[in-house]
Amino acid sequence: MQNILEIESLRKYYGKNNSQTKALDGITFQVMQGEFLGIMGSSGSGKSTLLNCIATVIKPTGGRIVMQGEEIQHLKGDKLAQYRGQMIGYLFQNFELLDNLTGRENILLPLSLHRVPEAESNQRLEKLASYLEVVDVLDKFPSQMSGGQKQRIAAARALILDPALILADEPTGALDSKNAKALMEKMTGLNREQNATILMVTHDSNAASYCKRILFIQDGVIFHELRRDVPRESQQAFYERILKVMAQLGGGSANVL
Amino acid sequence: MFFKLVSRNSKRSRKENGLFFASLLISIVAFYMIQSLSHQDVMIFLAKMESDAVSKLLMMIPLFYGLTLIILFFLIYFASKFQMERRRHEFGVYLMMGMRRSRLFLMLLAEDFRSSVTALLIGLPIAVLLSELVSLITARLVGLGIVGHRFSISLTAILMTAAGFLFIKLTAVLILSGKIARQEIGTLLVEAPEVGKKEKPQVVYVAALITGVLLLAAAYGMAISGIAWSSVPRMGMTLLMGLSGTLLFFFGLRSVMGFFAGHMKKGKELQTFTFRQLEEHVIYRSNTLAISSLLILAALCCFAAGVAMVQTHSGSEQHTLDYTFTDHSAEEVSRTLSEYNLESQFSELFDIKIGFVRTEENDYDNSFQMESVMQALRDMPKSRGRDTLLNNLGYEESPYMISLSGYNQILALAKKPAIELKESQATVYIDPEFAIYDMDQLLNQIMKRNPEVQIRGEKYHLTNEVQTLSIVTDRSITLSFALIVPDEVFEDLTGGEYSSYVNGVLNPDKIKGKSLLNAISETNQKLDRTGLVYESYLQNMGRQLFYVVAASYITIYLAIIFLIIANTVIGVQFLTSQQKTGKRYQTLIQLGATYQTVCDSAGRQIRWYFGIPTVVAVISSIVGVRALFSGLLSPGTQGSIPTMMLISVAMILLLGVVEYIYIKAVKKASNRNILKLMVPEREE
Numbered sequence: 001m002q003n004i005l006e007i008e009s010l011r012k013y014y015g016k017n018n019s020q021t022k023a024l025d026g027i028t029f030q031v032m033q034g035e036f037l038g039i040m041g042s043s044g045s046g047k048s049t050l051l052n053c054i055a056t057v058i059k060p061t062g063g064r065i066v067m068q069g070e071e072i073q074h075l076k077g078d079k080l081a082q083y084r085g086q087m088i089g090y091l092f093q094n095f096e097l098l099d100n101l102t103g104r105e106n107i108l109l110p111l112s113l114h115r116v117p118e119a120e121s122n123q124r125l126e127k128l129a130s131y132l133e134v135v136d137v138l139d140k141f142p143s144q145m146s147g148g149q150k151q152r153i154a155a156a157r158a159l160i161l162d163p164a165l166i167l168a169d170e171p172t173g174a175l176d177s178k179n180a181k182a183l184m185e186k187m188t189g190l191n192r193e194q195n196a197t198i199l200m201v202t203h204d205s206n207a208a209s210y211c212k213r214i215l216f217i218q219d220g221v222i223f224h225e226l227r228r229d230v231p232r233e234s235q236q237a238f239y240e241r242i243l244k245v246m247a248q249l250g251g252g253s254a255n256v257l
Numbered sequence: 258m259f260f261k262l263v264s265r266n267s268k269r270s271r272k273e274n275g276l277f278f279a280s281l282l283i284s285i286v287a288f289y290m291i292q293s294l295s296h297q298d299v300m301i302f303l304a305k306m307e308s309d310a311v312s313k314l315l316m317m318i319p320l321f322y323g324l325t326l327i328i329l330f331f332l333i334y335f336a337s338k339f340q341m342e343r344r345r346h347e348f349g350v351y352l353m354m355g356m357r358r359s360r361l362f363l364m365l366l367a368e369d370f371r372s373s374v375t376a377l378l379i380g381l382p383i384a385v386l387l388s389e390l391v392s393l394i395t396a397r398l399v400g401l402g403i404v405g406h407r408f409s410i411s412l413t414a415i416l417m418t419a420a421g422f423l424f425i426k427l428t429a430v431l432i433l434s435g436k437i438a439r440q441e442i443g444t445l446l447v448e449a450p451e452v453g454k455k456e457k458p459q460v461v462y463v464a465a466l467i468t469g470v471l472l473l474a475a476a477y478g479m480a481i482s483g484i485a486w487s488s489v490p491r492m493g494m495t496l497l498m499g500l501s502g503t504l505l506f507f508f509g510l511r512s513v514m515g516f517f518a519g520h521m522k523k524g525k526e527l528q529t530f531t532f533r534q535l536e537e538h539v540i541y542r543s544n545t546l547a548i549s550s551l552l553i554l555a556a557l558c559c560f561a562a563g564v565a566m567v568q569t570h571s572g573s574e575q576h577t578l579d580y581t582f583t584d585h586s587a588e589e590v591s592r593t594l595s596e597y598n599l600e601s602q603f604s605e606l607f608d609i610k611i612g613f614v615r616t617e618e619n620d621y622d623n624s625f626q627m628e629s630v631m632q633a634l635r636d637m638p639k640s641r642g643r644d645t646l647l648n649n650l651g652y653e654e655s656p657y658m659i660s661l662s663g664y665n666q667i668l669a670l671a672k673k674p675a676i677e678l679k680e681s682q683a684t685v686y687i688d689p690e691f692a693i694y695d696m697d698q699l700l701n702q703i704m705k706r707n708p709e710v711q712i713r714g715e716k717y718h719l720t721n722e723v724q725t726l727s728i729v730t731d732r733s734i735t736l737s738f739a740l741i742v743p744d745e746v747f748e749d750l751t752g753g754e755y756s757s758y759v760n761g762v763l764n765p766d767k768i769k770g771k772s773l774l775n776a777i778s779e780t781n782q783k784l785d786r787t788g789l790v791y792e793s794y795l796q797n798m799g800r801q802l803f804y805v806v807a808a809s810y811i812t813i814y815l816a817i818i819f820l821i822i823a824n825t826v827i828g829v830q831f832l833t834s835q836q837k838t839g840k841r842y843q844t845l846i847q848l849g850a851t852y853q854t855v856c857d858s859a860g861r862q863i864r865w866y867f868g869i870p871t872v873v874a875v876i877s878s879i880v881g882v883r884a885l886f887s888g889l890l891s892p893g894t895q896g897s898i899p900t901m902m903l904i905s906v907a908m909i910l911l912l913g914v915v916e917y918i919y920i921k922a923v924k925k926a927s928n929r930n931i932l933k934l935m936v937p938e939r940e941e
Contacts, residue, residue: 057847077851085849096844100533112527113850157848 004165004197005031005054010063012049012220023049024060025220031165034195036188038211040203040242042249046220047201051169054199055090056080068164085114089158093170095150097142103153104138110161121160128156132186148179152186159190168200172207184210205246209239216245223249263364267371270340276832276922277336278376280825284329284818285380285422290388291318291325291814292414297388298396298406299806306799314807321811325818326421332822334429335545337369339833341433348437349445358438365434366427373426377419384418385410399774399802459512466509472502473877480884499877500551506873507547511540527850527858534838534858535865542830549823550870550877556819557878557908562885563812564904567805577670579777580761580784581729582791590759590789597787602780605670605762609663609728610747611739612755613655614713624655627710630719633703642696649691649737657739659686659728660747660755667726670762676721678743683710684721686728686739697723712740712750729758731797774798820912823870824919831866832926835859842934852935859927867920875909882908 012024023046031037041047052058054065056072065072067087075083084090097106104125111121129135132152137145145153151171158166168187172180188210190196202208216224224245228238271278294300295315304311341348351361393406437445476499479485485495514536539546580603582590587608594600614624631650637643664686665675676684685700700723707718724741728734742750768776777795784791835842842855882905 055847081849081851081854083849084847090847092844092847096840096847098530098533098841098844100537100838100841101530105529105533109527109530109845110848112529113845113848113854115526 002033003030004033006066008064011061013061022220027222031199034197036191036198036212038208038214039201040208040214041217045217047217051167051201055167085110086161087164089163089166091155091158091168091171093173095154097150097154099142102139102141106153107156107160128159132156147175148182151175151183166196166198170202172204205242208242209235218249263367267368271372276828280821281376282380283821286384286387287814287817288418289384289414292417293388293411296409296411297392303799303803307803310803326425328822330425332825333426335826336829337429337433339829341437343833343836345445349442352442362434362438369430373423381415462509462512465505466512469502469506469509472498476502477880503551504547507543514539526854531858531861534862538866545826546870549827550873552819552823553871553874554877554881556816558881558885559812559816560908561882561904563808565886566808577667578730578760579763579794580791581733582759582789583733584790585759586757587759593787593789599783602764602767603761604764607666608757608759610660610755610757611657612751614750615752616713624713629708630703642699646696653738657736658747658750659739659741661741661743664741671726681717682720683717684724684741685719686724686741688735689725689727690735691737692725697725730794731792733792820915827867828919828923835927835930839934842931846935855931856928860924863920863923867916871916
């Protein structure tokens with residue numbers, strides 16, 4: 001399998017000298033093609049900073065982020081926009097749908113940003129919409145949709161340009177358990193059937209149990225890693241393992257296992 | 258701490274709302290200018306001659322002042338409301354931290370007072386300087402000369418401006434901060450989403466659009482046909498129909514917008530987004546847009562009315578004579594002038610004689626009859642000019658006679674060829690004030706046939722074109738219809754009993770280097786010692802000047818105020834709602850939109866947002882200005898279609914410039930907003 005994303009000793013410091021906060025303090029890992037990777041950690045652990053660095057929302061202090069052989073810190077202008085739009089698809093905790101656009105228009109927004117002719121993607125739109133079960137709400141406005149529908153529309157928007165990597169930031173954070181489960185199942189399906197590569201930040205152990213691999217971050221460093229032993233290990237068993245690690249978090253490495 | 262917070266906040270709102278602040282400055286300047294009108298050189302000069310008219314105008318100024326205060330109040334109220342809405346969260350935090358409501362209320366008042374005072378401190382000096390500049394420029398333009406200019410600051414104007422401005426500003430903020438301070442913390446802290454108004458069925462909007470267009474069409478029809486001007490209730494009805502038509506039109510506009518949003522070719526980046534944003538503005542702000550559009554229309558109409566009035570009252574008559582001495586003969590005048598050593602002041606002195614026809618019985622009536630002319634008129638196609646002529650000339654039974662030699666001298670001064678008359682010939686004379694509706698042209702058609710008329714029973718033939726040069730310098734006498742006859746015939750017809758007007762022209766050597774206005778003023782002072790009864794061209798000029806100055810000052814003032822208010826409301830509203838929906842722009846950026854793309858989209862929104870009300874106003878103005886011309890102006894001065902077209906084009910060009918400036922400013926502010934929304938670490 002091929003590496004899609006390589007993170008090399010990534011650092012992000014805020015502030016100066018005495019008051020310096022090390023949000024990320026030398027993180028290194030790889031994401032393989034077709035992987036479903038989870039990043040877990042308590043709040044303030046640096047997981048959102050990591051995701052924001054990959055999404056080029058913030059600039060890291062040091063280290064390298066290499067996406068399909070290209071170092072993204074050096075991207076500028078059009079290339080940067082193209083990276084944001086086409087290499088990665090971003091799924092937000094609060095959906096971030098534009099409330100004055102219909103579902104369809106929201107999904108097609110990246111096309112209009114990157115001047116992709118709509119005709120090409122209409123087929124993909126139909127396929128995604130029917131897979132994500134949002135065909136009925138395509139012509140509705142976000143205010144007329146349920147939370148689950150909104151997040152699935154947002155998922156379709158993240159996927160419409162067939163990005164190399166999907167970044168999901170607490171995608172179940174604003175959903176009830178039923179809708180969260182439905183979304184996670186759809187994401188697993190996408191990963192399994194379409195070989196979509198997903199990098200998901202979450203602190204919901206339940207959602208994390210859908211991943212194939214989980215990195216635990218604490219105080220800006222990788223503190224533990226879990227791999228689900230597919231297909232031998234059941235999701236339930238994996239979930240329990242996650243809970244155990246989560247219980248150790250916050251207490252420092254002295255308490256681990 | 259409290260005062261620090263107040264000063265920081267007020268500084269911040271000035272920075273964030275530069276557009277609004279600039280508009281406040283302009284309105285302060287406009288306020289002062291209109292208030293200090295009586296201190297302008299031109300007005301001081303005119304007050305000597307046209308004191309009645311000037312004092313009437315000055316009496317009207319408080320009215321304009323009050324009117325603009327009311328309109329400006331709404332601007333300030335709405336603009337401040339948008340600003341307050343944006344700071345709701347901040348107010349919530351203050352209250353959460355234990356600030357007392359009364360203190361918050363006080364803080365808001367203090368903040369506003371501070372920025373008002375700043376606006377006055379910056380605005381008033383600009384206003385004083387600008388008003389001096391305008392005074393000097395107008396004085397120079399009309400030829401008053403600027404030597405006598407004294408720097409003047411009108412204290413009352415300053416006080417009135419400051420008082421009025423502070424009053425409306427405080428009232429608006431009192432109401433608004435009262436409202437804010439009464440709200441619960443919870444509602445303040447939660448970002449209030451745009452209240453989702455209940456969507457009505459599409460039919461309602463389409464019906465509103467159609468009704469709006471129909472009402473507007475009806476209002477236009479009434480205005481142009483003149484029905485609107487026939488009585489006050491009808492005028493009221495027309496205005497009401499226009500107003501409700503505009504409101505309904507903008508209310509219904511969303512139906513068209515919705516249709517476009519669905520059926521638009523996707524070309525530019527973010528086209529759907531741009532359009533949806535615009536649609537949202539139009540839906541939530543249809544009334545504000547309608548009002549802004551009406552204000553722009555009002556500004557256009559004011560401007561057009563001003564231009565028309567200026568045009569009407571500025572020198573359409575040819576200026577040939579500088580002085581007319583009444584009640585004296587030419588010899589008397591020149592004798593008196595020599596006595597006072599003033600004969601060199603004049604290069605020409607000649608008299609023009611006019612008198613009635615004497616009959617044997619000393620009966621003035623029925624001395625004249627021109628049935629052939631009347632018949633020729635009746636045979637002409639119906640027109641306003643023909644009907645007026647038929648009506649006026651029907652009573653001409655004893656017209657004035659004018660002696661040919663005097664009139665020929667006036668022609669010579671006007672550099673026109675002299676007219677020649679045989680003994681049994683006469684030429685028609687009409688004062689320029691009566692030569693309206695092309696009446697002179699109509700008569701000229703008849704004159705070509707040399708119609709026969711009877712004076713005291715004898716046959717005369719009318720010949721030459723109708724003459725319309727003024728026979729005196731101002732208004733000693735105006736003749737609606739007279740006949741120019743050879744001098745001998747004149748003596749004979751009038752029996753030697755006539756009045757004589759002595760016309761004079763100033764010696765060009767004497768007025769070299771001076772403006773005509775100054776030359777006449779000086780000569781008047783000298784003539785006043787001689788006891789001669791005279792009128793000078795100064796009165797004529799003064800009257801024209803007064804109308805020009807008054808009309809242009811007031812209409813420009815109103816037009817500026819209306820334009821400022823309309824544009825500021827549109828601009829501030831756009832910027833506030835852009836800040837409110839900033840999250841959307843952030844999402845776009847995260848989806849990979851470049852700064853440029855987002856700015857372009859915002860720019861397109863701004864252009865449309867300003868464009869829609871402006872275009873509606875321009876279309877309405879084409880009709881409105883025409884209606885205004887037909888209703889306000891005297892028929893003779895309505896001008897030809899080309900002049901009206903020219904005025905309209907000039908007006909629209911000017912409007913275009915103003916809109917361009919505003920769009921530019923709002924775009925700049927919008928780009929700044931967007932840049933702030935991009936995460937600062939990631940500047941491109």
